Amino acid sequence: MSTLVTFFTRRRGRRRWHATDILAYLYLLIGVVVMFGPVLWLVLSSFKTPAALLEFPPTLLPLAQKTVVVPGYAEPLRLFDVTMADGSIRRLAQVRRVGLQAQMVDPAGPDEIIRVHIDQRSEVRHFRLATENYTEAFLRFNFAIYLRNSVVVTVTATLITLLINSMAAFALSKYRFRGRNAIFLIIISTLMIPISVILVPVYLVITQVGWVNNLWGVIIPAAATPTGVFLLRQYMLTIPDELLDSGRIDGASEWRLYWQIVLPLAAPALAVLAIFSVMWRWNDFLWPLIVLTRSELFTLQVGLAAFQGELQIQWHYVLAMTVLTLLPITLVFALLQRFITTGIASTGVKG
Amino acid sequence: MSILATLSSKLAQGVYVLLMNIFGLVMEPLQRLIGVRRMPYLFLLPNLLIFGIFILFPMVLNLYFATTSGTALFPQERPFVGTANFERLYACQDYFNPVTCQEDRFWRAVHNTTVFVALQVGGMILISLTTALVLNRKIVARGFFRSVYFYPVLLSPVVVALIWKWILQRDGLLNALLVGLGQEPVQFLLSGTWAMAWIIIISIWAEMGFYTLILLAGLQSIPSELYDAGAVDGTSSTQRFRHITLPLLMPTMMVVLILALIRSVQQFDKVFVLTGGGPGTATFLLVQYIYSTGFATQIPRFGMAAAASVTLGAVLLIATIIQLRLGRSSERHLA
Numbered sequence: 073m074s075t076l077v078t079f080f081t082r083r084r085g086r087r088r089w090h091a092t093d094i095l096a097y098l099y100l101l102i103g104v105v106v107m108f109g110p111v112l113w114l115v116l117s118s119f120k121t122p123a124a125l126l127e128f129p130p131t132l133l134p135l136a137q138k139t140v141v142v143p144g145y146a147e148p149l150r151l152f153d154v155t156m157a158d159g160s161i162r163r164l165a166q167v168r169r170v171g172l173q174a175q176m177v178d179p180a181g182p183d184e185i186i187r188v189h190i191d192q193r194s195e196v197r198h199f200r201l202a203t204e205n206y207t208e209a210f211l212r213f214n215f216a217i218y219l220r221n222s223v224v225v226t227v228t229a230t231l232i233t234l235l236i237n238s239m240a241a242f243a244l245s246k247y248r249f250r251g252r253n254a255i256f257l258i259i260i261s262t263l264m265i266p267i268s269v270i271l272v273p274v275y276l277v278i279t280q281v282g283w284v285n286n287l288w289g290v291i292i293p294a295a296a297t298p299t300g301v302f303l304l305r306q307y308m309l310t311i312p313d314e315l316l317d318s319g320r321i322d323g324a325s326e327w328r329l330y331w332q333i334v335l336p337l338a339a340p341a342l343a344v345l346a347i348f349s350v351m352w353r354w355n356d357f358l359w360p361l362i363v364l365t366r367s368e369l370f371t372l373q374v375g376l377a378a379f380q381g382e383l384q385i386q387w388h389y390v391l392a393m394t395v396l397t398l399l400p401i402t403l404v405f406a407l408l409q410r411f412i413t414t415g416i417a418s419t420g421v422k423g
Numbered sequence: 424m425s426i427l428a429t430l431s432s433k434l435a436q437g438v439y440v441l442l443m444n445i446f447g448l449v450m451e452p453l454q455r456l457i458g459v460r461r462m463p464y465l466f467l468l469p470n471l472l473i474f475g476i477f478i479l480f481p482m483v484l485n486l487y488f489a490t491t492s493g494t495a496l497f498p499q500e501r502p503f504v505g506t507a508n509f510e511r512l513y514a515c516q517d518y519f520n521p522v523t524c525q526e527d528r529f530w531r532a533v534h535n536t537t538v539f540v541a542l543q544v545g546g547m548i549l550i551s552l553t554t555a556l557v558l559n560r561k562i563v564a565r566g567f568f569r570s571v572y573f574y575p576v577l578l579s580p581v582v583v584a585l586i587w588k589w590i591l592q593r594d595g596l597l598n599a600l601l602v603g604l605g606q607e608p609v610q611f612l613l614s615g616t617w618a619m620a621w622i623i624i625i626s627i628w629a630e631m632g633f634y635t636l637i638l639l640a641g642l643q644s645i646p647s648e649l650y651d652a653g654a655v656d657g658t659s660s661t662q663r664f665r666h667i668t669l670p671l672l673m674p675t676m677m678v679v680l681i682l683a684l685i686r687s688v689q690q691f692d693k694v695f696v697l698t699g700g701g702p703g704t705a706t707f708l709l710v711q712y713i714y715s716t717g718f719a720t721q722i723p724r725f726g727m728a729a730a731a732s733v734t735l736g737a738v739l740l741i742a743t744i745i746q747l748r749l750g751r752s753s754e755r756h757l758a
Contacts, residue, residue, distance in 0.1 A: 096557050100568045103554065106628070107571050110586045111578075113596055117589060129599035236469040243466035255467065262478055264743045268689050268710045269736040272488050272717050272729045273481035276496055293477035296470045326462045327450035331443040355579035357692040358710075362718055373581045377696050380585060387589065394585045401577050409570040412577075413636055 111398070118391035119201040125387050136200040140165050142182045152176065152193035154186075163196065164188075205392040215393055217368055218375035221287060222354060225371055229291040230349040233300055234342055240296075241304035241338075242330050246316060256305070263298045267359050275362060289363040290371070294353065300345045307341035308334060347404065347412055354401060372397050485736070488729035494722055501726075508730040529731060531704045532712040539623060539708060540687045547627045547634060547683055548676070554631070555638035569639070573632035580692035583629045588612070588697055591621060612698055615705030622694045622706050629693065630686070634679045641675030642668070674749075681746035685739055709735055 117125065119134040139148035142165050149165035154176060156162055164176035164186060174193060176186045209215050243249075244256050267274065274293055275284075283289030311334060319329045335342070357373045364370055370378065376397055380390045405412065454462055484498070489508055491501035516523035521530035558569055575583065590596045591611040598608035611617045645668065653663045691710035694700070700707035700715075709731070717728030 099557050104571050114586045128594040239466040240470035243463035247463035249463045266689050269732045270481040270485050272725045273484035296473040325451045327447050377581050398582045
């Protein structure tokens with residue numbers, strides 16, 4: 073018991089190694105495997121051919137069977153190592169399979185057909201990334217359209233959120249006016265109201281405005297985030313009012329004070345909100361699922377969910393599309409992870 | 424490359440100045456019209472407009488939907504039925520046995536959600552706390568390990584569900600490992616118990632990094648002088664954990680608990696993509712009841728969906744009030 077407690081409670085500053093240090097690193101290493109392993113497996117699998125995906129047990133790396141072009145045959149033929157009757161092993165190409173018999177040819181002498189039992193052959197395989205999963209997903213399906221819709225929604229919604237949230241935060245932090253506290257309280261009190269609680273009435277509003285099957289129906293309702301107003305207001309409170317007063321003496325309009333003095337100074341908070349907003353909008357699922365019913369308007373998330381729900385799941389495309397969907401977020405994370413983790417730890421927000 | 428960077432930043436600045444000047448063409452005459460003292464209302468207007476139309480107004484309207492029936496979406500076409508929707512929703516001979524309830528799917532969802540929330544929140548807090556305590560030690564590359572646990576938080580629910588669906592399927596990685604160990608393969612998503620277990624594990628996997636971060640921040644805000652003083656007084660590490668770490672971490676734990684509860688009650692998208700609520704209704708949760716009753720059906724029952732969401736809203740409201748109360752009392756405690 074006490075070693076367990078030592079394991080959890082030792083703090084920085086001690087110099088020598090201790091048994092609990094090893095336990096701690098073991099815990100963290102298992103953590104790396106558990107957290108990254110599934111994603112890595114997804115990425116590896118997405119480069120496998122449909123045939124390799126069906127295999128059980130699966131291979132770790134994407135392997136594909138080698139093929140060879142033999143004169144006299146239009147299609148490339150699959151290569152096998154065949155154990156011959158005398159025990160020797162020959163590398164042959166398969167022409168066709170009839171029941172338990174396989175008709176093979178030697179690529180060097182394609183005139184002679186060799187008949188072997190199928191148990192006597194084993195596939196010749198090599199490491200190959202099936203990048204066609206990706207290109208075909210793009211060409212054969214609406215994937216490019218989903219991608220475009222997602223980018224449009226994410227970028228537009230984030231820009232609108234930054235603008236209107238910062239304007240509201242500016243008013244709430246830099247002016248004294250009647251109803252200020254009441255308005256702030258009402259906004260804050262809805263922090264915990266998720267869209268799932270008001271699905272039906274919001275859908276009615278969207279229908280009345282004519283935004284069903286319209287990207288605006290996804291963009292606008294989510295734009296006035298209470299989180300953003302709260303975050304920006306707290307930050308803007310730290311900007312000294314004297315800066316605004318001196319601007320007013322110079323004859324600047326209130327709008328000018330907002331965009332030339334306050335916004336540039338609030339850039340760090342705006343950046344945090346921008347990252348949050350991009351993550352929220354890119355990952356949104358339930359609301360777009362309700363608003364968008366025509367497939368050419370689907371966002372990536374909705375399109376991906378619809379595609380994987382089909383009767384015959386075409387895993388090789390689903391996996392490739394999933395990788396492409398998580399790629400932008402992963403890049404943002406790799407570049408900005410310090411910023412994101414400290415930002416969240418200090419504000420404790422999540423939409 | 425650097426020329427490109429300066430160029431694009433110059434371009435972005437130019438666009439920013441241009442846009443703001445265009446908005447200024449509207450805002451500056453308006454300021455002359457209404458005066459400086461009313462300007463804050465103008466700044467609030469766009470946000471409040473969207474906020475009012477898409478959040479506040481729907482919250483009120485939701486009550487109206489909950490007290491009307493029919494399949495029409497437009498309020499004027501919906502007959503008022505008073506509390507009939509709620510009565511139907513709550514009509515039950517035995518609340519512990521959903522089959523005896525008139526709206527058995529709702530109660531099935533309530534049961535499933537209760538089990539899910541209890542196990543998911545409990546498990547998640549335990550694992551997050553353990554991880555935060557380990558990360559709070561003198562660890563090489565702490566930043567790296569911290570982000571390892573945080574990475575899945577950023578993934579979309581659909582992606583999370585697909586990652587695991589691929590691992591859990593019949594010919595998947597997990598079954599390959601099981602067979603490798605000499606076990607029988609399991610159809611994880613076709614067994615009710617397994618499916619429930621896995622949606623709990625997966626949602627812990629996907630969300631624990633967020634709570635770990637908050638708990639870690641809480642741990643790091645405990646002044647190290649307290650531990651030094653404790654060590655000088657000759658206390659054991661067990662005592663220091665019980666009398667310094669735990670009480671000082673309590674306020675953070677409470678915040679984490681309530682946040683996790685609120686999010687857990689609304690769990691939907693991961694489960695919807697992974698199991699679709701199945702097998703049968705084994706993983707059918709509350710938000711999916713709202714979605715499937717109001718939207719994913721030929722004959723939408725908006726009244727029932729709204730009544731269920733009012734119930735959900737009430738639960739969330741109570742949780743939020745508790746959080747605010749606890750927050751206030753812990754502040755007083757610290758002050």
